[in-house]
Amino acid sequence: xxxxxxxxxxxxxxxxxxxxxxxxxxxxxxxxxxxxxxxxxxxxxxxxxxxxxxxxxxxxxxxxxxxxxxxxxxxxxxxxxxxxxxxxxxxxxxxxxxxxxxxxxxxxxxxxxxxxxxxxxxxxxxxxxxxxxxxxxxxxxxxxxxxxxxxxxxxxxxxxxxxxxxxxxxxxxxxxxxxxxxxxxxxxxxxxxxxxxxxxxxxxxxxxxxxxxxxxxxxxxxxxx
Amino acid sequence: xxxxxxxxxxxxxxxxxxxxxxxxxxxxxxxxxxxxxxxxxxxxxxxxxxxxxxxxxxxxxxxxxxxxxxxxxxxxxxxxxxxxxxxxxxxxxxxxxxxxxxxxxxxxxxxxxxxxxxxxxxxxxxxxxxxxxxxxxxxxxxxxxxxxxxxxxxxxxxxxxxxxxxxxxxxxxxxxxxxxxxxxxxxxxxxxxxxxxxxxxxxxxxxxxxxxxxxxxxxxxxxxx
Numbered sequence: 001x002x003x004x005x006x007x008x009x010x011x012x013x014x015x016x017x018x019x020x021x022x023x024x025x026x027x028x029x030x031x032x033x034x035x036x037x038x039x040x041x042x043x044x045x046x047x048x049x050x051x052x053x054x055x056x057x058x059x060x061x062x063x064x065x066x067x068x069x070x071x072x073x074x075x076x077x078x079x080x081x082x083x084x085x086x087x088x089x090x091x092x093x094x095x096x097x098x099x100x101x102x103x104x105x106x107x108x109x110x111x112x113x114x115x116x117x118x119x120x121x122x123x124x125x126x127x128x129x130x131x132x133x134x135x136x137x138x139x140x141x142x143x144x145x146x147x148x149x150x151x152x153x154x155x156x157x158x159x160x161x162x163x164x165x166x167x168x169x170x171x172x173x174x175x176x177x178x179x180x181x182x183x184x185x186x187x188x189x190x191x192x193x194x195x196x197x198x199x200x201x202x203x204x205x206x207x208x209x210x211x212x213x214x215x216x217x218x219x220x221x222x223x224x225x
Numbered sequence: 226x227x228x229x230x231x232x233x234x235x236x237x238x239x240x241x242x243x244x245x246x247x248x249x250x251x252x253x254x255x256x257x258x259x260x261x262x263x264x265x266x267x268x269x270x271x272x273x274x275x276x277x278x279x280x281x282x283x284x285x286x287x288x289x290x291x292x293x294x295x296x297x298x299x300x301x302x303x304x305x306x307x308x309x310x311x312x313x314x315x316x317x318x319x320x321x322x323x324x325x326x327x328x329x330x331x332x333x334x335x336x337x338x339x340x341x342x343x344x345x346x347x348x349x350x351x352x353x354x355x356x357x358x359x360x361x362x363x364x365x366x367x368x369x370x371x372x373x374x375x376x377x378x379x380x381x382x383x384x385x386x387x388x389x390x391x392x393x394x395x396x397x398x399x400x401x402x403x404x405x406x407x408x409x410x411x412x413x414x415x416x417x418x419x420x421x422x423x424x425x426x427x428x429x430x431x432x433x434x435x436x437x438x439x440x441x442x443x444x445x446x447x448x449x450x
Contacts, residue, residue, distance in 0.1 A: 132380075
C-alpha cells in the first residue's frame with residue numbers, strides 16, 4: 001500500500017491542477033451563472049463521503065466479528081474522512097444555496113439533509129472513539145456499522161419527508177447531461193476527489209499503524225524494565 | 226432456551242420495576258414535563274402550531290426513552306448484575322431480547338399515559354384513529370428501543386455514558402422519528418390520510434426488522450469483553 005502513495009499523490013495533484021482549467025472551460029449555466037460551478041466540488045465531495053462511509057461500514061463489520069486492529073484503524077480513518085468530506089459538502093452546499101435560492105439552508109433539499117444526518121452519525125463515531133473510554137473501539141465499530149446500514153433508510157425517509165417542498169431541479173438537470181460542457185470537469189473533479197480520498201485513507205491508516213507499533217514498543221519496554 | 230432466557234430476563238426486570246415503579250413513574254413525569262415545556266414554546270395566542278401534537282409526542286418519547294434506557298442499565302451496573310447475566314449459559318442475544326422487551330414494556334406503559342394526555346391538550350383526535358396509530362407507535366417504540374438497548378448495554382462501562390447515549394442514539398433513530406411524526410400527522414388530518422400513514426408504518430417496520438437483526442447479530446461479539 002505504501003508504494004502507492006507517491007504515484008497517487010502525483011496523479012491526484014495533477015488532476016486537481018487540471019480541475020480549475022476544465023471548470024473554466026465549461027459553459028456558464030443559464031440561470032445561475034458562475035455560482036453553479038461550485039457543483040464541480042460539491043457533488044464530488046459527496047461522492048468521496050459516500051465512499052468513505054462504505055469503507056467505514058465494511059471495516060467496522062470486520063472489526064466486530066474478527067477483532068482485527070487493522071480493520072479498526074481502517075474504520076477510524078474512513079470515519080475521519082467521511083466527516084471531512086461531509087464538512088466540505090455541507091459548507092459548499094449552503095454557499096451555493098445562498099446564491100442560487102437566496103437562503104442558506106433548505107430542508108427541502110433531500111441531499112443536504114441526508115448528508116447532515118450521515119455526518120452526525122460519523123461525528124458521533126469520532127466522539128465515541130475520543131471519549132468512550134476503554135473498549136470504545138468496538139462500540140465505535142457498532143456505530144459505524146449501524147450508521148452505514150442506516151443509509152437506505154435516511155434516503156427513503158428524507159425523500160418522502162420533504163415531498164411538500166419544491167424539488168430542486170438544477171442538479172438533476174446537470175447530472176442528466178442536459179448541459180453538454182459539464183461532463184469533462186465533473187468527471188475530472190470526481191476522479192480527483194475519489195483519488196484524494198483513497199490517498200488520505202492510505203496515509204492515515206499508515207500513520208495509525210505506526211502509532212500502534214510505537215505503543216506496543218513502549219509497552220514491551222515497560223514490561224522489560 | 227433462547228425464548229425462555231429472554232422471558233426470564235423480562236420477568237426479572239418487570240418484577241424489580243413492579244416493586245417501586247421508580248423508572249416508570251419518573252419517566253412519565255419527565256415526559257409530562259417535556260410536553261408542558263413544548264406546549265409553552267409552541268402555543269401562540271392560545272393556538273398550538275398545526276402539527277404540534279405529533280411532534281411533541283415523538284420528541285417527548287425520544288427524550289424520556291433515552292433517560293429510561295440509561296436508568297435501566299444503570300440499575301444493572303449498580304447492582305453489579307451484569308457479570309451474572311453474562312455468565313448465563315444461553316446465547317447472549319437472548320439477554321438482548323429480554324432487555325429489549327423490558328424497555329418496550331416500560332415505554333409502552335409511559336405511552337399509555339402520554340398519548341391520551343397529548344390528545345387532550347392539543348385537541349388531537351388520536352384516540353379515534355387507534356387502528357393505525359397503535360401499530361405505528363409500537364413499531365416506532367420498538368425501533369428506538371432496538372438501537373437504544375444495544376448502545377446502552379455497550380455504554381455501561383464507559384465513563385461518559387449518560388451523554389454519549391443521546392449523541393449516538395439520536396442520529397440513528399431520526400428516520401424512526403421522521404416516520405412517526407409524519408405518520409401520526411397523516412392520521413390526524415381530517416379525513417385521516419391512511420395510505421400515507423401505512424407507508425410510514427411500513428418504513429418503520431422495515432427499520433425494526435433490519436436493526437433488530439443487526440443488533441442480534443452483533444450483540445454477542447460486542448459484549449465479549
